[in-house]
Amino acid sequence: MTFTLDFMGAAGGVTGSRTLVKFDGYSVLVDCGLFQGPKEIRQKNWDMMLPPAAKVNAVVLTHAHLDHSGYLPRFFRQGWRGPIYCSEGTADLLPVMLRDAAFLEAEFAHYANQAGYSNHKPALPLFTQEDVELVLEHIQPQKRGPWLQLAPDVSLRFANAGHIIGASILEFALIHKNGSRTLTFSGDLGHDRSLTMRPPEPITETDALVLESTYGDRVHPRNHVVHEFSQIAKRTFERKGVLVIPAFAVGRAQEILYIVRQAEDQGLIPQVPVLLDSPMSSFATKVFFDHPEDHKEGCPFSVVEGQECYLPAQFKTITTSDDSMLACMQDGPMIVISAAGMLNGGRILHHLKARLPNSNNTILFCGFQAEGTKGRILQERPNGLDKLRIHHQEVPIEAEIATMASLSAHGDWQDLCGWLKRMTKPPSTVIINHGDPEAMKAMVGHVKEILPRATVTPMLTPGRITLF
Ligand SMILES: [Zn+2]
Structure with a gap:
């Protein structure tokens, strides 16, 4: 029995977070984010198809930022229906985030039509307010802490990531032929210097970790x-x-x-x-x-x-x-x-x-x-x-x-390493995502210094990783 992760975004870049986690016939999409930035990156929102709708059983969100949630209305427009699991804070933020995104989509299409600078004639929005309302009907908010049974062999729980309200670390527990295994997604991680937000919760153990690397090559000044x-x-x-x-x-x-x-x-x-x-x-x-x-x-x-x-x-x-x-x-x-x-x-x-x-x-x-x-x-x-x-x-x-x-709402590499060092049973496999290529490569070096025996892989391009 294998367990695969398909990285479809936030690979060699920071936007478009989408990772399909497949295990024994069950598949869950971790984050469903928009590609943001210059035109050639935004174009991926039109070109990149998610797997045929029927193959995804559920969506789980780390947080409400659009590069993690903003593709959901498009996914529903493509016909997908199913539960969207997220923390209570994320569930409260999503209506305003997604409605605003649909508003901007409509505005963008309107400008493009007026100025005549779109390749599409007429220019269309990626999704509409109706798509957003459909998404909102499928949200199932979860408390942080308790385990949620997703399938007979897979459960999930949310822990505080300290990045924005609702931002969560995701811990998956899997019953495997060789015993149980855990897989953790850091999501976007905060740090302990915010004046308003709680720092990320320590995770004591995980077999595999998907770690963000937005600031993998930088250290924030510790100024007041x-x-x-x-x-x-x-x-x-x-x-x-x-x-x-x-x-x-x-x-x-x-x-x-x-x-x-x-x-x-x-x-x-x-x-x-x-x-x-x-x-x-x-x-x-x-x-x-x-x-x-x-x-x-x-x-x-x-x-x-x-x-x-x-x-x-x-x-x-x-x-x-x-x-x-x-x-x-x-x-x-x-x-x-x-x-x-x-x-x-x-x-x-x-x-x-x-x-x-x-x-x-x-x-x-x-x-x-x-x-x-x-x-x-x-x-x-x-x-x-x-x-x-x-x-x-x-x-x-x-x-x-x-x-x-x-x-910044993101920790730098020292914060990420500090969080990793607090694990009593650190991961044997670490996959680095959500970073520009230089940041990802630097983060590989930092993780290897702490965990010399771990396999550390940067997702510089979209691709598949097989675990356990
Ligand atoms: Zn974020």
Whole structure:
């Protein structure tokens, strides 16, 4: 009896997480994510077919980020039906994440048709709101901890991954002819320096491990985030500039708001207007407060009283697109937080168009920027790049571009190794996924140093691994 893993995405890259786990006639798809980034990567969402619908018994999600969940509506559009298992936090986030994704799909198709730049005539969305509603009917939220029987020989449980609300490590237990075996997916792992999120739960033992490697070749600075943030904010405000922060509305936005409040309370920055411009932001903030099981212990907010000690003094959420456009014209000093975090769509693009040409402003990156995304291009400015193409316009880059790596929702390689070292029975097989090629290769070296006898394989391209 063999047990196979088909890596169909997040292989040699960080998006499109999809791994089909097959065992004795039963198959479960771990994550069902969108490919995100430049056009040639997004094209995979159209070209890459998942296995014929009937061959997948269930979908299990590590977390709600779209590169892990956003292909679900397309999968349902292709005819698949079945249970989607995820944590309670993920189940609460999915409606807003997927509905927003369908909205962006429709908007993208609309722009493409207006501007006539699509290969498809007419340009079509990958999926629609109806597909999303169908997905939502099939979600089966699970508590973290107890085992869930998926099939006679396969069970599953969720553990806290500390990455965003609901993010989970998946542990599969399998009854095998040679005894039982365990297979663990790290999912996206957080770290212990977040001010708001609980660190990843230690896993004591596993036979095989699929480990993410987003920052497999980097170490985040251990700076004090509130002080580091305050320095960047202060110099922007002294120029009467606007501090624009591209952030995933879910996860980073909540952490940043809390950091701004801390900086205000400690007198490190003046109180200025702080606008959260994302249609899903207030919902995501509510979900954040609904899940204290994921909050950092000792964090000075609770479900009931949280907002008063959590939000900046002059905080405002923007919901309508008219107000969003008005915010683009408002004078600094102020802070604007908007999605998408990697600049691959959404309202952040309007803010960049308005703020990039002025050297008083600052664009502050605080999350991972995948290779090929506008975010990575602006962050690295290859060959002294002085213009960024947004909505088919060349926008001059005059604003300060800053990065706070210490704010990432992903652990770096030292965090990943620290988590691995806490296992009392470490894995004999480690498969590295979810990283750019250099990060994956570096992570192989780091794991081999801790586990010299383990087989460590980087998934540099999609492919199959047979276990046990
Ligand atoms: Zn994630």
